[in-house]
Amino acid sequence: MLKLATFERGIHPEEVKELTEASPIVKAALPKRVVIPLSQHTGAPAKPEVVIGDLVKRNQLIGSGQGFVSASVHASISGKVIAIGSFPHPSGRMIQSIVIEGDGKDEEMSLKETPDYLNLSADEIKALIKDAGIVGLGGAAFPTNVKLSPPKEKPIDTVILNGAECEPYLTADHRLMLEQPEGIVAGLKIIMKTLGVTKGYIGIENNKPDAIEAMKKAVSSEESAYSLLPTPYSIEVYPLKVKYPQGAEKMLINAIKDREVPSRGLPMDVGVVVQNVGTAFAVYEAVRYGKPLIERIVTVTGRGIKEPKNMMVRIGTLMSELIEQCGGFTDGAVKVIAGGPMMGFAQWSLDIPVLKGTSGILVLTEKDYVSSEEYLPCIRCGNCIDICPMGLNPSMLSILSEKGRYEEAKEYNLFDCFECGSCAYVCPSNRPIVQFMRLAKSMVKP
């Protein structure tokens, strides 16, 4: 067998995808109320376009993006704006949000479709993506139209769709690839056209052979958007070795194109734009149907959930409602996480909304959960160095941070750490290395 593409180092956490990988996406019940933060993305928060008491319909713009790096937000249900103020956000902070009390009717604002979207110009496409408030759905939630507008001095020659889904437990992207492969390919072609790129890849970890098949089929059969691209173009479905963090942009580019994004650099520095498969699908729906990003697929899973599911969820739905729809907690449930187990955020309350970047709600039990409160000194075993995908020395970095020697930590390339958590995962001393990294980063100028 051919050696599968991958990056150097990395780890193999237990996948636990079997809880949901075979469950088709189901629509979550219409939420009674949604809390829509004005900041769900990297960049400036959106500015409210409604006031308390306004009646809104689904798809209606309620907050518009401010400045270059920002994203608009839309009403995900019809109803009445009952509050605009600070509300808890999955990041643990309080964030300015718009609260809509649903009227149960789910009335929609009609959308402007573009059946001949094939003939749109790059600028028109970007405008549609921007109006739809699309951001990266993989987690970082970077505004997509910005990613599609690289500066002139950074020529792009490759687009990679990220279908790796390397976080354990999560299966949202997997299900989307099975259920909407054509839409994803169409989205990829739109992105390629916008960037004037002829080389596209869809990287998928090898533990999803059905998704690889489905995407291959869609790539070879989907001819409708053919004229979109200059010929010859090519799109390749790329199986990847199952390894965490294979889905990190830099690792993905390294595996598929064998290019190394320079230290502290961005994918565009090596001519690549990476988008999540979910984002590509959202791009397609925005450009073709004018649909704003008002819902997304969320994997509600973990051994702490009675009936794990993949759900299509309106943005702003509170986690408590989704957990209830999945049968509630099992007895041992102790920890609720927005996102995956490696990089997600632990929640202190369940009245917290699903955002555009929330790929999963994971409930861990006592059995899964390892306390990171008690930790030992570094015994210098070197495990973390062996696996850090960025080739850093987490042992040294965590010790320097622990001792308050932050400036020195910077010399050990502190800012190249993207907090994937692999080092903490392998550490026999149970050291909260990611916490040390964040602390050090907050104490020195990048």
Add this chain to the structure above:
Amino acid sequence: MVEKKEHELIVSVSPHIKGEESVSRIMWSVNLALLPAFLMSLYYFGPRALLVTLLCIGAAVASEYIIQKSLKKDVTVSDGSAFLTGLLLGMNLPPGVPFYIPIVGSVVAIVITKQLFGGLGYNIFNPALIGRAFLLISWPKAMTIWSESTAAFVGLDAKTTATPLGILKEEGLGKLIEMFGDKINLYTQLFVGNRAGSLGETSVIALLLGAAYLLYRGYITWHIPLSFLATVGVLAWIFGGKSGLFTGDPLIHLLSGGLMLGAFFMATDYVTCPTVRKGQIIFGIGCGAITILIRLKGGFPEGVMFAILLMNCFAPMIDRSVKTKQFGAIKETKK
């Protein structure tokens, strides 16, 4: 149901799952890996070996317990690291030592070398080796009386003799071969461990068995042992011969003394060796070179212990000067 849980939610920083490795799991695995060599020490040196080893372990665990209690620290004796220090010290002692020796050695190892430096993770020197060095300097006589291996459980009054390395140093290879009959028999006896020496160092095969287990589990890597052994072998071949360069016998140097025990179980001690793999190779080479220097030119027949201790001093410096292979390192070339 959903509401009720709220106040119980645990909030902590990612990652929220963790691999199965823990300090105690590693330490107990190393202890387990030393079991074959320990059994061989019983076989060759009888009940005395058991007694000495138990005294070492008991004293090490007890002194860790007492000092942690008195310093009001968490007691960590269950993590197996004090046990390991005791076991390693025992394996480094001659079978016939008086019984106060294991106790003093363990106290020096645990109290002074480990706990007074801040406990596991903070010590600069390998505790068991400092314990042994202290004993060797304080009681040079008692620490160099070697019993002949008997394999017969005659116990306390075994005949004393010199170690193969001692004979090699004082009387040369010829005498050694003569004692064992022929060269093949010499190598074989060294390999299985039928010879005078410290308790746990004599049986190469038993040590290799344990080392293979640790390599397989990933608890040690090849970097230190291989560079250490290769350096000893090459330098012994070049400088070890009586009739000029390149006439030495590398095998005899590799198989005798505490080299195998040192290279696989003592030089690889996480806390006191470099963490970056490239640095570990430098460390191993350093250990090998100093070992041979002492064996060929020094006052002692064996140099493994001092070699490792000396290199322990350099470990932090090696770690600071050897860089990891950074992803996306910016090359110094102009575009």
